[in-house]
Amino acid sequence: MTTTVDDVPTTTGFVVRVNDLAISYTAGRTDVPVVRGVSFDIRPGRALGLVGESGSGKSTVARALLAHLRRGSRIVAGSVEVAGDDVFALSPVDTRALRGGTAALVAQNAGQALTPSMRVGRQLREALESHGLPSGDDRVQELVRRVRLPDPESIVLRYPHQLSGGQQQRIAIAMAIAARPQVLVLDEPTTALDVVTQAAVLELIRDLAVELEMAILLVSHDLGVVSSMADEIAVMRDGVVVEHRPTADLFATPEHAYTRELLAAIPGAALAPAPADGFAESAGSAEPDPAAVAPAPPVVQADGLVIRYARHLPAAVQDVSFTIAPRETLAVVGESGSGKSTLATALAGLIPTESGTFRFAGDGVSGDLAEPVSGRSLDLRRAVQLVFQNADTSLNPRRTVGAAIARPLKLFTGTASAERVGEILTEVGLSPSFAARLPAQLSGGQRQRVGIARALAAGPQLVIADEITTALDVRVQAEILQLLADLQRDKGLSCLFISHDLAVVRGVADRVAVMTGGRIVEIGPTGRVFAGPNHPYTRQLLDATLEPGTTELPDVQDAVATWRDAAGGGWRDLGDGHSIRNWEDA
Amino acid sequence: MTAALQSSPLTRFRGRLRGWTTPLRASTALSIGLGLIALHVVLALLAPVIAGHDPVVTDSTNVLSGTTWSHWLGTDQYGRDILSRVLNGGRYALLVTFLATTIAVAIGTVLGAVTAYADNWFDEVVMRVVDALLSVPSILALLVVVTVFDSGLWVIVLAVTVVYAPAVTRVVRGAARTVITQDYVTAARARGEKPLSIVFREILPNVLDVVLVEYAMRASWIVLLISTLSFLGFGANPPTPDWGLMVQENRTALTVVPMGTLAPIVALATLVIGLNLSADGLSKALGIDRAQQGATS
Numbered sequence: 001m002t003t004t005v006d007d008v009p010t011t012t013g014f015v016v017r018v019n020d021l022a023i024s025y026t027a028g029r030t031d032v033p034v035v036r037g038v039s040f041d042i043r044p045g046r047a048l049g050l051v052g053e054s055g056s057g058k059s060t061v062a063r064a065l066l067a068h069l070r071r072g073s074r075i076v077a078g079s080v081e082v083a084g085d086d087v088f089a090l091s092p093v094d095t096r097a098l099r100g101g102t103a104a105l106v107a108q109n110a111g112q113a114l115t116p117s118m119r120v121g122r123q124l125r126e127a128l129e130s131h132g133l134p135s136g137d138d139r140v141q142e143l144v145r146r147v148r149l150p151d152p153e154s155i156v157l158r159y160p161h162q163l164s165g166g167q168q169q170r171i172a173i174a175m176a177i178a179a180r181p182q183v184l185v186l187d188e189p190t191t192a193l194d195v196v197t198q199a200a201v202l203e204l205i206r207d208l209a210v211e212l213e214m215a216i217l218l219v220s221h222d223l224g225v226v227s228s229m230a231d232e233i234a235v236m237r238d239g240v241v242v243e244h245r246p247t248a249d250l251f252a253t254p255e256h257a258y259t260r261e262l263l264a265a266i267p268g269a270a271l272a273p274a275p276a277d278g279f280a281e282s283a284g285s286a287e288p289d290p291a292a293v294a295p296a297p298p299v300v301q302a303d304g305l306v307i308r309y310a311r312h313l314p315a316a317v318q319d320v321s322f323t324i325a326p327r328e329t330l331a332v333v334g335e336s337g338s339g340k341s342t343l344a345t346a347l348a349g350l351i352p353t354e355s356g357t358f359r360f361a362g363d364g365v366s367g368d369l370a371e372p373v374s375g376r377s378l379d380l381r382r383a384v385q386l387v388f389q390n391a392d393t394s395l396n397p398r399r400t401v402g403a404a405i406a407r408p409l410k411l412f413t414g415t416a417s418a419e420r421v422g423e424i425l426t427e428v429g430l431s432p433s434f435a436a437r438l439p440a441q442l443s444g445g446q447r448q449r450v451g452i453a454r455a456l457a458a459g460p461q462l463v464i465a466d467e468i469t470t471a472l473d474v475r476v477q478a479e480i481l482q483l484l485a486d487l488q489r490d491k492g493l494s495c496l497f498i499s500h501d502l503a504v505v506r507g508v509a510d511r512v513a514v515m516t517g518g519r520i521v522e523i524g525p526t527g528r529v530f531a532g533p534n535h536p537y538t539r540q541l542l543d544a545t546l547e548p549g550t551t552e553l554p555d556v557q558d559a560v561a562t563w564r565d566a567a568g569g570g571w572r573d574l575g576d577g578h579s580i581r582n583w584e585d586a
Numbered sequence: 587m588t589a590a591l592q593s594s595p596l597t598r599f600r601g602r603l604r605g606w607t608t609p610l611r612a613s614t615a616l617s618i619g620l621g622l623i624a625l626h627v628v629l630a631l632l633a634p635v636i637a638g639h640d641p642v643v644t645d646s647t648n649v650l651s652g653t654t655w656s657h658w659l660g661t662d663q664y665g666r667d668i669l670s671r672v673l674n675g676g677r678y679a680l681l682v683t684f685l686a687t688t689i690a691v692a693i694g695t696v697l698g699a700v701t702a703y704a705d706n707w708f709d710e711v712v713m714r715v716v717d718a719l720l721s722v723p724s725i726l727a728l729l730v731v732v733t734v735f736d737s738g739l740w741v742i743v744l745a746v747t748v749v750y751a752p753a754v755t756r757v758v759r760g761a762a763r764t765v766i767t768q769d770y771v772t773a774a775r776a777r778g779e780k781p782l783s784i785v786f787r788e789i790l791p792n793v794l795d796v797v798l799v800e801y802a803m804r805a806s807w808i809v810l811l812i813s814t815l816s817f818l819g820f821g822a823n824p825p826t827p828d829w830g831l832m833v834q835e836n837r838t839a840l841t842v843v844p845m846g847t848l849a850p851i852v853a854l855a856t857l858v859i860g861l862n863l864s865a866d867g868l869s870k871a872l873g874i875d876r877a878q879q880g881a882t883s
Contacts, residue, residue, distance in 0.1 A: 348776045373778050381778045394769035398791035407787075408777055454773070 014041040015182045015215045016065060021078035023060055034060050034073065036239040044182065047209060047216035049230030051223060053473040057239040062185050062219045066103050067095050083182050101131050103183040104176035109192050110168035114160040120171045121156025124178065131179040147174040148204055166197035170204065177208060184214045190225060194335040194500065199544040199556040202229055206553060221473055223266060224546030227251060228553050235259050251549040265478035266548050267504040297361060298323035299462055299494045305356035307346050316342040318518040329495040331509030333502060339518040340498050344466045347496060348386045349373035360384065362461040382412040385460035389467035391447035395439040401450050402435030408457040428453040429483060445476035452483065462494045469504060481508055502545050506530060514538045524578025535580045536563040562586055616867025622860025630676040637670035641827040650843050659845040662836055671827040672849045678828050682739065682812050686746035687805040693747065694754025695797050699789050702762035703781060716752040724749040725814065732820045746811065750804055761796040765789050795872035799865055806861035813854055829854045
C-alpha cells in the first residue's frame with residue numbers, strides 16, 4: 001500500500017500502540033513466555049505485516065489487539081492501546097464495544113467463522129445490530145456490495161455452505177467492517193484460498209483499508225502475501241520481533257540473520273528474480289538437465305484416464321494423459337477441486353479408474369495401475385509409494401517412529417532390523433535415536449522426514465508427493481524439498497509432485513502439468529511453461545502468484561471465466577513436449 | 587525392535603510410569619475416583635480378614651442389635667453381622683461388574699472397529715442388529731433372561747453383556763470412523779495391509795482412550811443394574827451377601843437398625859461415584875467429550 005495519511009484523527013497519530021508487550025502461558029506449574037517485549041505502532045490507513053513461523057507468537061499478539069487471550073495466558077508486562085484505550089483495562093461492556101466496533105478480526109478459515117445454520121444476510125444484520133447500527137435490508141446489501149459480491153439480493157439469502165471459500169471470506173470481511181472499525185486484524189486471511197482467489201481478496205482488503213482509513217495488522221507466514229499488502233513488516237521469532245522495517249527495505253537489505261534465512265528459504269529464490277510483468281526469464285535458469293530428457297521408456301504411462309467417485313457424480317478426472325520418465329519429476333498444479341489429488345490417489349491404487357490405460361513399467365516391475373491396491377502385486381505396491389500432505393495425520397500417534405518405518409520394511413523386504421531403520425532415518429537427516437520417539441515428540445519438519453523415510457523404507461521407484469510442504473513453514477519447506485531432490489538423485493526415483501504452489505513447483509519439477517476441472521490444460525517442460533505462451537488458466541495462475549518482495553498486488557479477475565474448451569477439442573503443440581489444450585474466449 | 591535403540595530399560599520404565607501418572611496429577615476427579623475404586627477393591631479382597639464374622643451365619647440370640655463392640659454396624663433381623671455382609675457384598679458386585687463390563691466392552695470395541703472399517707453389508711447388518719438390541723429396555727431384557735435361565739453368575743454376566751455391548755459398539759464405531767479418515771490408515775491401505783491388521787494396528791490403539799472412558803462409564807451403570815436386579819429379587823439368592831438384596835431385606839427394619847439399609851447404600855453410592863469420577867476425569871485427561879461421542883444415552 002502506498003497511501004499516506006497525514007491528517008490522522010487520533011491525538012497521538014497512531015491508532016494502535018503496542019508497548020513492550022509480554023504474554024506468558026501457564027501450563028500446570030510451568031510458565032512459558034509466548035511473547036517477550038513486542039512493541040509497534042500502526043497509523044490509520046497503514047498496514048503492518050507480522051511474519052514468523054508457527055509458534056512464534058504472532059497470532060497471540062494479533063489477538064491481543066482485540067483484548068483476547070488464550071485460556072491460561074496472561075499479560076506479564078506492557079500494554080496494548082487501540083484508539084487511545086488500554087484494551088486490557090477496559091470494562092466487559094467496553095471490551096465488547098472494542099471487538100467488532102473499534103477493532104475487528106478476519107480469521108483464517110471463514111468456513112468456520114460463519115454460523116452454518118444461519119443465512120449470511122442475517123449474520124451481517126447481527127453484526128450491525130450488535131453495535132447499535134441501523135440494520136435494514138438496504139444496509140446489509142450495501143455491505144455485500146462493498147465486498148464486491150455479485151447479486152447481493154440473492155447472496156444474503158444463502159447459507160455459508162452454499163458459498164465458495166472466497167465468497168465466505170468476503171462475507172467474513174463484510175461482517176468485520178460492518179461497524180467501520182479503525183483497526184482490522186487479519187490472521188492468515190487467505191491461507192485457505194487458491195492463489196487466484198487470494199489475489200482478489202487481498203485486493204479487496206487493500207481497497208477497503210484505504211477507503212475506510214483502517215489500520216491493518218496482517219498476520220501471515222506467507223512472505224508473498226505480506227510483502228504485497230504491508231507497508232512495514234515485523235519479523236517475529238520465539239516471541240520477539242527481530243526486525244521491523246519498511247517492506248521494500250526489508251527485502252532489499254535484510255539485517256537480522258533470521259530474516260536473511262527466511263528470505264533465502266523462499267522457494268525458487270535461488271532462481272533469478274522474476275520481472276514484475278511475468279515470468280519471461282532467460283531460458284538458462286530453468287533449462288531441464290540434459291540427462292533428464294534422454295529418451296527412455298516412461299515409468300508411468302496414462303492415456304485417456306477417467307476417474308469417478310460414484311456413478312451419479314461427474315468425473316473427478318477426465319481424459320487425462322501423461323507420462324513420467326525414469327528419474328523425472330512431473331508436477332501437477334491446479335486449484336483445489338481440480339482433480340490433482342484424485343490423480344495421486346488413483347496412482348497409489350486407493351480408488352479404481354473407470355477407463356483409460358494406466359501402466360507402470362519400472363526396473364524389473366511392471367503392472368496395471370488401473371487396478372486398486374488389492375489387485376496389485378507386492379512388487380508393484382512396493383515400487384509406488386506415497387508421501388502425504390499432512391505429516392501430523394499420516395503417522396499413527398500411538399506408534400513410534402521406528403515402528404512406522406519397520407512396518408513397510410517388514411512387509412516389503414521380509415526383515416526389519418533396528419540397524420536398517422537407523423540407516424533410513426540417517427538418510428532423511430534424522431539420527432537413529434529418533435526411532436524410539438512418538439510422532440507427538442517431533443516437529444512438523446521432522447514428522448515429514450519420517451513420512452519420507454517410511455516411503456523410502458519400501459525401496460520405491462516412484463514417489464507420489466501430495467502437497468508435502470503445504471503444512472510447513474517456509475524454512476522447513478525448503479529443507480524438505482532439498483531432501484526430496486537429493487534422495488531422488490541418489491536413488492534414481494521418479495516423482496509425481498502435486499502442488500498448488502507454482503513457486504515450489506518451479507524449483508523441483510522437470511515437467512509441469514496444469515489441471516483444472518479434472519482435465520489437463522497444459523503440459524510441458526518447467527522452463528517452457530513458466531516462459532509461455534500459456535493457456536489462459538495457466539496465465540491466470542501465474543499472474544495471481546504473489547512473489548515475495550513485490551509490493552504490488554496483481555490485478556486478477558476471479559469471478560468470471562474468460563475461456564472455455566474449444567468446441568472441437570484437441571491440442572496445440574508448441575514443440576519440445578510443450579502443448580496446450582485448445583480454447584476459445586468465453 | 588525399537589527397544590534396542592533405547593537408552594536403559596530403567597529410564598524407559600520411569601518415563602512410561604510418568605506418562606501413566608500424568609493424568610492423575612492433572613485431574614483431582616480422576617485421583618479421587620480411582621482412589622474410591624481402589625478402596626472398594628482392597629476392602630472386597632480383604633473382606634474375610636477385616637469382617638471377623640461369617641456373613642451368612644445367623645444368630646437368633648442377637649437380632650437387630652445396634653452398634654456393639656463385636657458388631658460395629660449391628661446385626662440384621664436374622665442376627666447376621668451387617669459389616670461382614672456389606673464387605674462381602676462388595677465382592678459379588680465387583681466380580682460381576684468386572685466380568686460383565688470387560689466382556690461387553692471387549693466385544694463392543696472389536697465389533698465397532700471392524701464394522702467401521704468394513705463399511706459394507708456387514709456393517710449394515712451388525713448395526714441394524716445393534717439398533718434392535720438398543721431398542722429393548724435393559725432392565726426388562728435382564729428380567730426375562732433371569733426368569734428363564736435362573737440367576738447364576740454367568741447368566742447375569744452374559745445377559746448384561748448382550749444388553750451393553752451394542753451401546754459400546756455404537757460409540758467405538760463412531761470414534762473409529764474418525765480415525766479411519768486419518769492419513770495413517772490411508773498409508774496402511776496403500777501398503778496393501780490386510781483389513782484385520784489395519785483394524786488392530788492402526789485403528790484400535792487410537793480409540794483406546796474412548797474405550798477406557800466407556801469402560802468406566804458402563805461399569806457404573808452395570809453396578810447399579812445388578813443391584814437393581816437383586817433388589818427386585820431376581821439377582822443374588824438369599825442368603826448371599828449382596829448390596830441390593832440387603833437393602834431389600836432390611837428396609838422393613840429401617841427404623842430399628844438404619845445401618846442395615848444405609849451401609850449397603852453408602853457402599854454402592856461410593857463405588858458408583860468413584861466410577862463416575864474416573865470416567866469424567868479420564869475423559870477430561872484424554873480430551874474426550876462424552877456428549878460428542880454420543881455416549882449420553
